[in-house]
Amino acid sequence: MTNVVNTLNVQSGGKFRKLFQKRDIFVHDGSTLRRLTLSVGAQISAALVALGLPICSAVAAAQLVAPAAPAHVEEMQRQVQVMQAEVQVIKEAAQKRYQFTAQEVKKLGIDPKRFTGTGGPFEAVEPIKAGDPKFKQLFMSWKKLDQIEQGTIAIPSTQPVKGSAFTSGYGVRSDPFRGRAAMHAGIDLAGPLGTAIYATADAIVGRSEWANGYGNLIELNHGRGIQTRYGHLTRSAVRAGQRVKRGDLIGHMGSTGRSTGSHLHYEVRIDGKAVNPIPFMQSNDYLLAVQRRAAAATQVAMGGPAK
Numbered sequence: 001m002t003n004v005v006n007t008l009n010v011q012s013g014g015k016f017r018k019l020f021q022k023r024d025i026f027v028h029d030g031s032t033l034r035r036l037t038l039s040v041g042a043q044i045s046a047a048l049v050a051l052g053l054p055i056c057s058a059v060a061a062a063q064l065v066a067p068a069a070p071a072h073v074e075e076m077q078r079q080v081q082v083m084q085a086e087v088q089v090i091k092e093a094a095q096k097r098y099q100f101t102a103q104e105v106k107k108l109g110i111d112p113k114r115f116t117g118t119g120g121p122f123e124a125v126e127p128i129k130a131g132d133p134k135f136k137q138l139f140m141s142w143k144k145l146d147q148i149e150q151g152t153i154a155i156p157s158t159q160p161v162k163g164s165a166f167t168s169g170y171g172v173r174s175d176p177f178r179g180r181a182a183m184h185a186g187i188d189l190a191g192p193l194g195t196a197i198y199a200t201a202d203a204i205v206g207r208s209e210w211a212n213g214y215g216n217l218i219e220l221n222h223g224r225g226i227q228t229r230y231g232h233l234t235r236s237a238v239r240a241g242q243r244v245k246r247g248d249l250i251g252h253m254g255s256t257g258r259s260t261g262s263h264l265h266y267e268v269r270i271d272g273k274a275v276n277p278i279p280f281m282q283s284n285d286y287l288l289a290v291q292r293r294a295a296a297a298t299q300v301a302m303g304g305p306a307k
Helices: 002-011 040-065 070-106 133-154 285-298
Strands: 023-028 033-038 165-168 171-174 181-184 187-190 196-198 203-210 216-223 226-233 249-252 263-270 273-275
Touching (some): 226 249
């Protein structure tokens, strides 16, 4: 195993280590949410085990052929069995966590495959035995898990306004101006003029402008084809192209555009089509915990001399 570690350190350098990060495994039994932490060291050890098992097996076989103390051979075989069990446990934990997260995403009407796209420039990493089935299975389990958890950052899942009154739902309703049936593409949340409005997921501001019936409108692009719209604002606190985080102040409630009083018109859109925002505002504790973990994993330390 020492030779495997040395080979990876010398030849692959930081590329191999970039595959690993601290992972929190959330376990939800229907009533409580528990968190188990899998350290970077444990993950690297598991990967090294997956890479090194063939070597250990070969060494063990050689020991059986050559004269050796029976106790030494038995101990080596025992260690190989223990390592195999540890790799399997970690792989299964990643697979179960992916499946549970995928189920929660599906409840919102979103296909989990939306978050598992692949691509990017080719970079060969020759020292890693990509053909080793144990390593490939372990790596692919982690890769799918990371993709779906990072993708959840794009899912709107908090209240856009605090302490508001729900005044109109999503769907067909009687139009307040014409008095006939019309489609309402979002929900209305009423409150005092100037009430703070917050981003419901990490995003880039697509629009911050006057938009006919919406009045002053902010449109946030969350990636993966997901958007949110905030209409009838009295004023905006962001500009087009600006990056915002979940919970950031983006504007203030008003009654601009086609409105009968101070309120927020809030929409969630997927691939340009409006969907009911209510399920997104009621996301459960598990999904919120995954989003917080994924957001924390994307943060990087910054600094430098003042200029």
